[in-house]
Amino acid sequence: MAQHFIVIIAGGKGERFWPQSRAARPKHLLPIVGTKPLLTQTIDRVKPLAPAKNIFVITSAVQEKAVRAVCKGIPAANIIAEPVGRDTAAAVGLAAAIVAERDPQGIFAVLPADHVIHDCKAYEADLAAAFAAAEAAEVMVTIGIKPTEPATGFGYIQRAAKWKSFNRRPVFNVQRFVEKPKKEVAESYLASGDYLWNAGMFVWSVPVVEKALVQHAPELAIALQPIRAALAQKRPLAGVLKKVYPTLPKISVDYALLEKSTNVVVLPSSFDWDDVGAWPAVAKHFKPDAAGNVSRGLAVVEQGRNNIVFSEGGHLVTVLGVDDLIVVQTADATLVCPKSKAQDIKALLKQVEALKGGAKWL
Amino acid sequence: MAQHFIVIIAGGKGERFWPQSRAARPKHLLPIVGTKPLLTQTIDRVKPLAPAKNIFVITSAVQEKAVRAVCKGIPAANIIAEPVGRDTAAAVGLAAAIVAERDPQGIFAVLPADHVIHDCKAYEADLAAAFAAAEAAEVMVTIGIKPTEPATGFGYIQRAAKWKSFNRRPVFNVQRFVEKPKKEVAESYLASGDYLWNAGMFVWSVPVVEKALVQHAPELAIALQPIRAALAQKRPLAGVLKKVYPTLPKISVDYALLEKSTNVVVLPSSFDWDDVGAWPAVAKHFKPDAAGNVSRGLAVVEQGRNNIVFSEGGHLVTVLGVDDLIVVQTADATLVCPKSKAQDIKALLKQVEALKGGAKWL
Numbered sequence: 001m002a003q004h005f006i007v008i009i010a011g012g013k014g015e016r017f018w019p020q021s022r023a024a025r026p027k028h029l030l031p032i033v034g035t036k037p038l039l040t041q042t043i044d045r046v047k048p049l050a051p052a053k054n055i056f057v058i059t060s061a062v063q064e065k066a067v068r069a070v071c072k073g074i075p076a077a078n079i080i081a082e083p084v085g086r087d088t089a090a091a092v093g094l095a096a097a098i099v100a101e102r103d104p105q106g107i108f109a110v111l112p113a114d115h116v117i118h119d120c121k122a123y124e125a126d127l128a129a130a131f132a133a134a135e136a137a138e139v140m141v142t143i144g145i146k147p148t149e150p151a152t153g154f155g156y157i158q159r160a161a162k163w164k165s166f167n168r169r170p171v172f173n174v175q176r177f178v179e180k181p182k183k184e185v186a187e188s189y190l191a192s193g194d195y196l197w198n199a200g201m202f203v204w205s206v207p208v209v210e211k212a213l214v215q216h217a218p219e220l221a222i223a224l225q226p227i228r229a230a231l232a233q234k235r236p237l238a239g240v241l242k243k244v245y246p247t248l249p250k251i252s253v254d255y256a257l258l259e260k261s262t263n264v265v266v267l268p269s270s271f272d273w274d275d276v277g278a279w280p281a282v283a284k285h286f287k288p289d290a291a292g293n294v295s296r297g298l299a300v301v302e303q304g305r306n307n308i309v310f311s312e313g314g315h316l317v318t319v320l321g322v323d324d325l326i327v328v329q330t331a332d333a334t335l336v337c338p339k340s341k342a343q344d345i346k347a348l349l350k351q352v353e354a355l356k357g358g359a360k361w362l
Numbered sequence: 363m364a365q366h367f368i369v370i371i372a373g374g375k376g377e378r379f380w381p382q383s384r385a386a387r388p389k390h391l392l393p394i395v396g397t398k399p400l401l402t403q404t405i406d407r408v409k410p411l412a413p414a415k416n417i418f419v420i421t422s423a424v425q426e427k428a429v430r431a432v433c434k435g436i437p438a439a440n441i442i443a444e445p446v447g448r449d450t451a452a453a454v455g456l457a458a459a460i461v462a463e464r465d466p467q468g469i470f471a472v473l474p475a476d477h478v479i480h481d482c483k484a485y486e487a488d489l490a491a492a493f494a495a496a497e498a499a500e501v502m503v504t505i506g507i508k509p510t511e512p513a514t515g516f517g518y519i520q521r522a523a524k525w526k527s528f529n530r531r532p533v534f535n536v537q538r539f540v541e542k543p544k545k546e547v548a549e550s551y552l553a554s555g556d557y558l559w560n561a562g563m564f565v566w567s568v569p570v571v572e573k574a575l576v577q578h579a580p581e582l583a584i585a586l587q588p589i590r591a592a593l594a595q596k597r598p599l600a601g602v603l604k605k606v607y608p609t610l611p612k613i614s615v616d617y618a619l620l621e622k623s624t625n626v627v628v629l630p631s632s633f634d635w636d637d638v639g640a641w642p643a644v645a646k647h648f649k650p651d652a653a654g655n656v657s658r659g660l661a662v663v664e665q666g667r668n669n670i671v672f673s674e675g676g677h678l679v680t681v682l683g684v685d686d687l688i689v690v691q692t693a694d695a696t697l698v699c700p701k702s703k704a705q706d707i708k709a710l711l712k713q714v715e716a717l718k719g720g721a722k723w724l
Contacts, residue, residue, distance in 0.1 A: 019678075019680075298717075300710065300713045300714055300717065302706065302709050302710040302713055303703065314694075315694060315695065315696065316381075316694060316695040316696070316714065316717075316723050317695075317696045317698070318381075318695065318696065318697050318698065318699075318710055318713075318714065319699070320697065320698070320699040320703055320704075320706060320707065320710045321699055321700055321702070321703025321706055322687070322698065322699065322700050322703070325684070325698065327696075327698050329691075329696055332676075332677060333678040333679075333680065334673075334678070334679045334680065334689075334691055334696060335680050335682065336679070336681045336682070336687065336689050336698055337680075337681070337682040337683055337684065338683055338684050340683070341665065341682055341683025341684070342682075344664070344665060344682060344683055347665065347682075348662065348664040348680055348682045351662045351664055351680075352662055352678065352680065355660070355662065355678075361678050
């Protein structure tokens, strides 16, 4: 039987949870929700699915040190730093090469590091079913998240007829992938019941991925060859990655492989899921006070409702007479922003970058 | 000729400019406007009016150390700490006793420590005229501030007919003192042109004050006797103040003496004046950016107008997508509050006080 592997993609720029998150300390390295960094929570969640030696983390050079610090129990060699970001198709190609070197028939899951999932049992069972599906046929299994609202921030997967069941979980053929929709379109998707959120969770075998790369992304498949050679010769990866990565096309795995493949299936998730995209999404994971305020650290809110107040290091953050505000204080920087404007944080960070010595806050 | 003295009243609780101000570091000890503490600015302003040995500062025990640190050039013995606060009548009585010991006919000005005045020349000339008036007759000279808006936060002085001029500055008899008015009443005061703001600035001679104390506040006059005795015997004041002060009635000089006296006159000010009562009043003393934001320290505002953003210690405070907000960050505490709610800071500080170890932030 083919071995099972987990590849956790731990990338991200660290902008949306600024000032807690930074370029070298993005969301998955923070306990945005819970007490452990989201990456550590993800590792804990997948441990029942594969032995530690089969769990890999792909991260970026700038985050490598911090990532290693929170990946206790994972072999050091299993943490791979991309020298430059080349989007998810390159990361999946790299993952396939690494897994192939361990087991040419290996089946691996690609999972984001920074999602919040509380129901670990359902998550484990869904992924076990996805592994079973990927073992049973030459398919690309996507985990589709059942939408709870007409979100416009995610891509959607339209399911077609039911294909099969695995462990009593139905798996469907895929009609199509669709990009982030407008509100009205998202509402029709939600109403139809046929659409699932694409959360970037995939399970597939090495041969299926290799074949898709050759067929749909031949340039990438060829460019990855020196990495396969280095792995075969047991050479350290750092040197070859540094040479090869800058030459790789920057393209998402959705666009490069999934949208072009006809053997894609989708397993609708049965677990709770939240990608916690920005500060406003954090609130629902905290217990609010009687006025709907959530806080971490030393916070006082007077005459205010539904605020998010985070403080660090024993600093006292006080909010008086205002609603729906986000206040996040860290040792060297503070953000004050209405929940409704949190999506404009990039514009703010451009101004911060322009400050004298501004890079130190990014 | 009688000597001239200046008595600066440096009290205040340090609530309205929290978290920059604290009980032991109230407004007059901060450079709320300008680069020096307001008390230091006040001392600098009165230096042309009296020699340093004739300038006194009356403060409170909790602030004494910090006050001494910013009163460079004033003799140490001239800084007197009240062991407990007993409002302004007690402070004026104490001031009269101290001045009397230097010159029984001395004329002294009582001035608040925490006002912002830029036109020092006009201030000096107005006070010189007030000293001349207090020298010329047995009057209590008040400096009345010409109102610029129908303020409801000040008491008013209604002037009567012109009494005399000093140094070409007209001085008027006083019709009456009135408490803080309602808005419509304040508007009628502003329209009439006969009303001036009572800014707590008085010039008078020792005999005039002593006589008024005996006549209108005999209990206070008697209670102060041990202080006069200690001064006459050159004993240190601290001991006797500690004994006497708790027994003194807590009453304002306006209520105890001025409202009851018939020899009160008013000199309308010719200088600019601002008591900078709370954070929102600070903005007009700073140069705003193109969007009306004012800041001190490291601040970035994106998509926001008319905000006040103060930071300390190289900490970066960022404000995104909000208008008319006050954000004040200090080493151990931060305040976030709309300008319109700044008057409710006392309610916030009650919550802070209730925190475990909350007193350390007050």
